[in-house]
Amino acid sequence: MNHALNQSARLDATFAALSDPTRRAILSRLANGEVSVMDLAKPFSMSQPAISKHLKVLEKAGLISGIKDAQKRLRKLEAKPLEEATEWLENYRKFWEGRFNQLDSLIEELKLSKRPSPKRKNKKGE
Amino acid sequence: MSSFVGTLKVEAKGDREIVMTREFNADKDLVFDCFTKPELIKRWLYGPDGWSLDVCTVDLKVGGKYRYVWKYLKDGSTMGAGGTYKEISGPDRLVQTESFDEAWYPGEALLTTTFVEKSGKTFVTINIQYETKEGRDTVVKSPMEGGASQSYNRLETLLDTLILEGKK
Numbered sequence: 001m002n003h004a005l006n007q008s009a010r011l012d013a014t015f016a017a018l019s020d021p022t023r024r025a026i027l028s029r030l031a032n033g034e035v036s037v038m039d040l041a042k043p044f045s046m047s048q049p050a051i052s053k054h055l056k057v058l059e060k061a062g063l064i065s066g067i068k069d070a071q072k073r074l075r076k077l078e079a080k081p082l083e084e085a086t087e088w089l090e091n092y093r094k095f096w097e098g099r100f101n102q103l104d105s106l107i108e109e110l111k112l113s114k115r116p117s118p119k120r121k122n123k124k125g126e
Numbered sequence: 127m128s129s130f131v132g133t134l135k136v137e138a139k140g141d142r143e144i145v146m147t148r149e150f151n152a153d154k155d156l157v158f159d160c161f162t163k164p165e166l167i168k169r170w171l172y173g174p175d176g177w178s179l180d181v182c183t184v185d186l187k188v189g190g191k192y193r194y195v196w197k198y199l200k201d202g203s204t205m206g207a208g209g210t211y212k213e214i215s216g217p218d219r220l221v222q223t224e225s226f227d228e229a230w231y232p233g234e235a236l237l238t239t240t241f242v243e244k245s246g247k248t249f250v251t252i253n254i255q256y257e258t259k260e261g262r263d264t265v266v267k268s269p270m271e272g273g274a275s276q277s278y279n280r281l282e283t284l285l286d287t288l289i290l291e292g293k294k
Contacts, residue, residue: 011263015138085138088266092144093136095174100134100148102170103160107152110166 010062014085017061022046023054030064030077037073138266141259146252154243157250158217161239162186167194176200188214192222209234217241224254231264233257 017023022044029035029043041051055075058064062081067074135147150157160166164182171194172179181195193208209223218241225234238253256262 008260008263011266012141012259015259015262016141018138019140089136089138089144092266093134093146096136096146097134098173099171100150102173104150106160106166106170107150107156110156110160111152 010081011085011088013061014063014081017057017063018085020054020057022051023058026051026054026058027063027077027082030075034067034074034076037075040075138262139253142256142262144254144256144262144266146254147249149247149249151247153246154217154241154248157248158220158241161220161241161250162216172196180204181206186211186214186216188212209237212236231256231261233261235261 018027025044026040029040037048037052037055040055041048044051055064059066063078064075065078067076133148137145139145160170162184164184167184168179168182171182176199177196178199179194180197181193184190184192186192188211190211191208192211193206195204195206197204206227207224209225211220211222213219213221220237220239220241222237222239223234224237234257236255238255240251240253242249242251254262254265256265
Protein backbone atom coordinates (compact mmCIF):
# COMPACT_ATOMS: atom_id res chain seq x y z
CA MET A 1 0.00 0.00 0.00
CA ASN A 2 1.69 3.09 -1.25
CA HIS A 3 0.20 5.42 1.29
CA ALA A 4 1.37 3.26 4.17
CA LEU A 5 4.83 3.07 2.71
CA ASN A 6 5.06 6.80 2.37
CA GLN A 7 3.86 7.14 5.87
CA SER A 8 6.47 4.74 7.11
CA ALA A 9 9.23 6.52 5.24
CA ARG A 10 8.02 9.84 6.60
CA LEU A 11 7.97 8.49 10.10
CA ASP A 12 11.53 7.21 9.70
CA ALA A 13 12.72 10.56 8.50
CA THR A 14 10.96 12.33 11.35
CA PHE A 15 12.39 10.08 14.04
CA ALA A 16 15.85 10.16 12.53
CA ALA A 17 15.71 13.93 12.44
CA LEU A 18 14.57 14.03 16.06
CA SER A 19 17.29 11.67 17.24
CA ASP A 20 19.84 14.44 17.52
CA PRO A 21 19.84 16.87 20.47
CA THR A 22 21.02 19.82 18.37
CA ARG A 23 18.19 19.29 15.93
CA ARG A 24 15.68 19.00 18.73
CA ALA A 25 16.98 22.26 20.16
CA ILE A 26 16.63 23.91 16.75
CA LEU A 27 13.03 22.74 16.51
CA SER A 28 12.10 24.01 19.93
CA ARG A 29 13.69 27.33 19.04
CA LEU A 30 11.55 27.47 15.89
CA ALA A 31 8.46 26.59 17.85
CA ASN A 32 8.35 30.22 18.95
CA GLY A 33 8.42 31.56 15.43
CA GLU A 34 10.63 32.03 12.40
CA VAL A 35 14.34 32.47 12.98
CA SER A 36 17.19 33.25 10.63
CA VAL A 37 19.96 30.73 10.09
CA MET A 38 22.39 33.17 11.67
CA ASP A 39 20.36 33.49 14.83
CA LEU A 40 19.74 29.77 14.96
CA ALA A 41 23.47 29.11 15.01
CA LYS A 42 24.15 31.59 17.82
CA PRO A 43 23.33 29.53 20.92
CA PHE A 44 25.34 26.58 19.64
CA SER A 45 29.10 26.33 19.80
CA MET A 46 29.02 25.15 16.24
CA SER A 47 30.06 26.50 12.91
CA GLN A 48 27.38 27.74 10.58
CA PRO A 49 28.09 24.97 8.06
CA ALA A 50 27.54 22.42 10.83
CA ILE A 51 24.23 24.04 11.69
CA SER A 52 23.32 24.17 8.02
CA LYS A 53 23.87 20.43 7.83
CA HIS A 54 21.39 19.90 10.64
CA LEU A 55 18.95 22.24 8.95
CA LYS A 56 19.21 20.20 5.76
CA VAL A 57 18.29 17.03 7.64
CA LEU A 58 15.32 18.78 9.21
CA GLU A 59 14.27 20.20 5.87
CA LYS A 60 14.49 16.82 4.18
CA ALA A 61 12.26 15.36 6.85
CA GLY A 62 9.81 18.15 6.16
CA LEU A 63 10.07 19.41 9.71
CA ILE A 64 11.15 22.90 8.71
CA SER A 65 10.96 25.01 5.63
CA GLY A 66 12.73 28.02 4.31
CA ILE A 67 11.06 31.32 3.78
CA LYS A 68 11.81 33.32 0.68
CA ASP A 69 13.89 36.07 2.12
CA ALA A 70 17.30 36.29 0.53
CA GLN A 71 18.60 38.59 3.21
CA LYS A 72 17.77 36.69 6.35
CA ARG A 73 17.43 33.09 5.23
CA LEU A 74 14.55 32.48 7.63
CA ARG A 75 13.47 29.03 8.70
CA LYS A 76 10.11 28.02 10.10
CA LEU A 77 8.71 24.96 11.80
CA GLU A 78 6.38 22.61 9.92
CA ALA A 79 4.07 21.01 12.42
CA LYS A 80 2.46 18.20 10.48
CA PRO A 81 5.14 15.50 10.46
CA LEU A 82 5.82 16.19 14.11
CA GLU A 83 2.15 15.78 14.88
CA GLU A 84 2.07 12.48 13.06
CA ALA A 85 5.02 11.08 14.96
CA THR A 86 3.70 12.36 18.25
CA GLU A 87 0.30 10.87 17.61
CA TRP A 88 1.75 7.43 17.05
CA LEU A 89 3.88 7.65 20.14
CA GLU A 90 0.84 8.83 22.05
CA ASN A 91 -1.01 5.67 21.03
CA TYR A 92 1.74 3.58 22.40
CA ARG A 93 1.98 5.68 25.52
CA LYS A 94 -1.71 5.25 26.30
CA PHE A 95 -1.50 1.52 25.95
CA TRP A 96 1.33 1.29 28.46
CA GLU A 97 -0.09 3.95 30.70
CA GLY A 98 -3.02 1.68 31.39
CA ARG A 99 -0.72 -1.14 32.42
CA PHE A 100 1.48 1.07 34.54
CA ASN A 101 -1.49 2.54 36.34
CA GLN A 102 -2.43 -1.01 37.21
CA LEU A 103 1.08 -1.46 38.50
CA ASP A 104 0.64 1.64 40.67
CA SER A 105 -2.37 0.11 42.32
CA LEU A 106 -0.62 -3.20 42.78
CA ILE A 107 2.30 -1.43 44.43
CA GLU A 108 -0.01 0.39 46.82
CA GLU A 109 -1.69 -2.88 47.64
CA LEU A 110 1.61 -4.65 48.28
CA LYS A 111 2.84 -1.83 50.46
CA LEU A 112 -0.31 -1.99 52.54
CA SER A 113 -0.22 -5.73 52.88
CA LYS A 114 3.28 -5.62 54.27
CA ARG A 115 3.32 -5.45 58.05
CA PRO A 116 3.84 -1.82 58.87
CA SER A 117 7.32 -1.58 60.34
CA PRO A 118 8.14 2.08 60.82
CA LYS A 119 11.79 1.38 61.54
CA ARG A 120 13.18 -0.10 58.38
CA LYS A 121 12.50 -2.74 55.84
CA ASN A 122 14.40 -5.95 55.96
CA LYS A 123 14.10 -9.26 54.19
CA LYS A 124 14.12 -9.65 50.49
CA GLY A 125 12.61 -12.43 48.45
CA GLU A 126 11.44 -15.64 50.03
CA MET B 127 -5.36 9.88 47.42
CA SER B 128 -1.84 9.12 46.38
CA SER B 129 -2.62 7.20 43.28
CA PHE B 130 -0.73 7.96 40.13
CA VAL B 131 2.77 8.89 40.90
CA GLY B 132 4.24 8.93 37.50
CA THR B 133 3.49 10.23 34.12
CA LEU B 134 4.67 7.94 31.47
CA LYS B 135 7.07 9.42 28.97
CA VAL B 136 7.53 7.67 25.66
CA GLU B 137 10.16 8.76 23.20
CA ALA B 138 11.53 7.44 19.96
CA LYS B 139 15.28 7.26 19.96
CA GLY B 140 17.43 6.83 16.90
CA ASP B 141 15.64 4.93 14.18
CA ARG B 142 14.78 1.69 15.96
CA GLU B 143 14.33 2.34 19.64
CA ILE B 144 11.54 3.34 21.95
CA VAL B 145 12.29 4.58 25.44
CA MET B 146 9.70 4.64 28.20
CA THR B 147 10.26 6.30 31.55
CA ARG B 148 7.97 6.23 34.55
CA GLU B 149 8.36 6.63 38.29
CA PHE B 150 6.70 4.46 40.91
CA ASN B 151 5.98 5.11 44.53
CA ALA B 152 7.98 2.26 46.03
CA ASP B 153 11.52 1.08 46.62
CA LYS B 154 13.25 -0.66 43.76
CA ASP B 155 13.11 -4.11 45.37
CA LEU B 156 9.35 -4.03 45.27
CA VAL B 157 9.15 -2.62 41.75
CA PHE B 158 11.70 -5.15 40.51
CA ASP B 159 9.58 -7.92 42.04
CA CYS B 160 6.54 -6.61 40.17
CA PHE B 161 8.49 -6.97 36.93
CA THR B 162 9.89 -10.42 37.60
CA LYS B 163 7.53 -12.47 39.81
CA PRO B 164 4.76 -14.19 37.84
CA GLU B 165 2.16 -13.91 40.60
CA LEU B 166 2.74 -10.14 40.62
CA ILE B 167 3.17 -9.65 36.87
CA LYS B 168 -0.23 -11.28 36.38
CA ARG B 169 -1.79 -8.60 38.54
CA TRP B 170 -0.85 -5.63 36.38
CA LEU B 171 0.34 -6.66 32.93
CA TYR B 172 -3.04 -8.11 31.95
CA GLY B 173 -4.55 -4.96 30.46
CA PRO B 174 -6.19 -3.34 28.60
CA ASP B 175 -9.66 -4.17 29.85
CA GLY B 176 -11.17 -7.28 28.40
CA TRP B 177 -7.86 -9.11 28.48
CA SER B 178 -6.33 -11.39 31.07
CA LEU B 179 -2.83 -12.70 31.46
CA ASP B 180 -3.53 -16.39 31.77
CA VAL B 181 -0.09 -17.87 31.46
CA CYS B 182 2.93 -16.25 33.03
CA THR B 183 6.11 -18.21 33.64
CA VAL B 184 9.48 -16.74 34.50
CA ASP B 185 12.78 -18.54 34.83
CA LEU B 186 14.77 -15.66 36.23
CA LYS B 187 18.33 -16.53 35.34
CA VAL B 188 20.65 -15.64 32.50
CA GLY B 189 19.59 -17.83 29.60
CA GLY B 190 16.28 -18.53 31.34
CA LYS B 191 13.05 -18.01 29.47
CA TYR B 192 9.86 -16.17 30.24
CA ARG B 193 6.49 -16.59 28.63
CA TYR B 194 3.20 -14.68 28.70
CA VAL B 195 -0.08 -15.69 27.13
CA TRP B 196 -2.88 -13.13 27.14
CA LYS B 197 -6.47 -14.10 26.56
CA TYR B 198 -9.12 -11.89 25.04
CA LEU B 199 -12.14 -12.63 27.22
CA LYS B 200 -14.72 -11.79 24.59
CA ASP B 201 -13.83 -14.55 22.16
CA GLY B 202 -11.24 -16.62 23.96
CA SER B 203 -8.51 -15.87 21.46
CA THR B 204 -4.99 -15.79 22.79
CA MET B 205 -1.79 -13.88 22.18
CA GLY B 206 1.55 -15.26 23.32
CA ALA B 207 4.93 -13.64 23.75
CA GLY B 208 8.19 -14.49 25.42
CA GLY B 209 11.92 -14.38 25.31
CA THR B 210 15.18 -15.05 27.08
CA TYR B 211 16.91 -13.20 29.90
CA LYS B 212 20.30 -11.92 28.82
CA GLU B 213 21.31 -10.10 31.96
CA ILE B 214 19.90 -9.93 35.47
CA SER B 215 21.32 -7.51 37.98
CA GLY B 216 18.45 -7.41 40.43
CA PRO B 217 17.03 -5.03 41.48
CA ASP B 218 18.82 -2.60 39.17
CA ARG B 219 18.82 -3.90 35.65
CA LEU B 220 17.16 -6.48 33.48
CA VAL B 221 17.93 -7.31 29.86
CA GLN B 222 15.67 -9.64 27.90
CA THR B 223 14.63 -10.45 24.36
CA GLU B 224 11.00 -10.23 23.33
CA SER B 225 9.11 -11.77 20.46
CA PHE B 226 5.46 -12.50 19.83
CA ASP B 227 4.10 -15.84 18.61
CA GLU B 228 2.32 -14.12 15.82
CA ALA B 229 5.04 -11.73 14.92
CA TRP B 230 3.29 -8.43 14.43
CA TYR B 231 6.60 -6.66 14.19
CA PRO B 232 9.58 -8.01 12.24
CA GLY B 233 12.41 -9.62 14.19
CA GLU B 234 12.75 -9.66 17.94
CA ALA B 235 13.24 -6.81 20.33
CA LEU B 236 15.77 -6.32 23.10
CA LEU B 237 14.36 -4.84 26.29
CA THR B 238 16.63 -3.19 28.82
CA THR B 239 14.86 -2.19 32.02
CA THR B 240 16.63 -0.15 34.68
CA PHE B 241 15.40 0.64 38.18
CA VAL B 242 16.83 3.67 39.95
CA GLU B 243 15.70 4.52 43.46
CA LYS B 244 15.63 8.12 44.67
CA SER B 245 14.19 9.08 48.03
CA GLY B 246 11.82 6.18 48.20
CA LYS B 247 10.62 6.41 44.61
CA THR B 248 11.79 4.20 41.81
CA PHE B 249 12.46 5.51 38.32
CA VAL B 250 12.00 2.84 35.71
CA THR B 251 13.40 3.20 32.21
CA ILE B 252 12.52 0.66 29.58
CA ASN B 253 14.57 0.81 26.43
CA ILE B 254 13.17 -1.30 23.61
CA GLN B 255 15.46 -1.85 20.71
CA TYR B 256 13.90 -3.40 17.63
CA GLU B 257 15.88 -5.38 15.14
CA THR B 258 14.82 -3.14 12.32
CA LYS B 259 13.40 0.32 12.05
CA GLU B 260 10.39 -1.22 10.31
CA GLY B 261 9.84 -3.19 13.50
CA ARG B 262 9.84 -0.07 15.61
CA ASP B 263 7.57 1.79 13.24
CA THR B 264 5.09 -1.09 13.16
CA VAL B 265 4.84 -1.00 16.91
CA VAL B 266 4.51 2.73 17.15
CA LYS B 267 1.84 2.81 14.48
CA SER B 268 -0.26 -0.05 15.78
CA PRO B 269 -3.63 1.18 16.94
CA MET B 270 -3.35 -0.05 20.48
CA GLU B 271 -6.29 0.48 22.73
CA GLY B 272 -5.41 2.76 25.56
CA GLY B 273 -7.59 1.63 28.38
CA ALA B 274 -6.00 4.20 30.64
CA SER B 275 -9.26 5.60 31.87
CA GLN B 276 -10.51 2.12 32.57
CA SER B 277 -7.60 1.43 34.81
CA TYR B 278 -8.14 4.71 36.61
CA ASN B 279 -11.60 3.46 37.45
CA ARG B 280 -10.24 0.09 38.40
CA LEU B 281 -7.70 1.69 40.63
CA GLU B 282 -10.31 3.77 42.32
CA THR B 283 -12.31 0.66 43.12
CA LEU B 284 -9.24 -1.09 44.36
CA LEU B 285 -8.20 1.78 46.56
CA ASP B 286 -11.65 1.99 48.06
CA THR B 287 -11.49 -1.71 48.87
CA LEU B 288 -8.06 -1.36 50.38
CA ILE B 289 -9.03 1.61 52.48
CA LEU B 290 -11.98 -0.36 53.80
CA GLU B 291 -9.74 -3.33 54.54
CA GLY B 292 -7.29 -1.10 56.30
CA LYS B 293 -10.01 0.13 58.62
CA LYS B 294 -10.75 -3.34 59.87
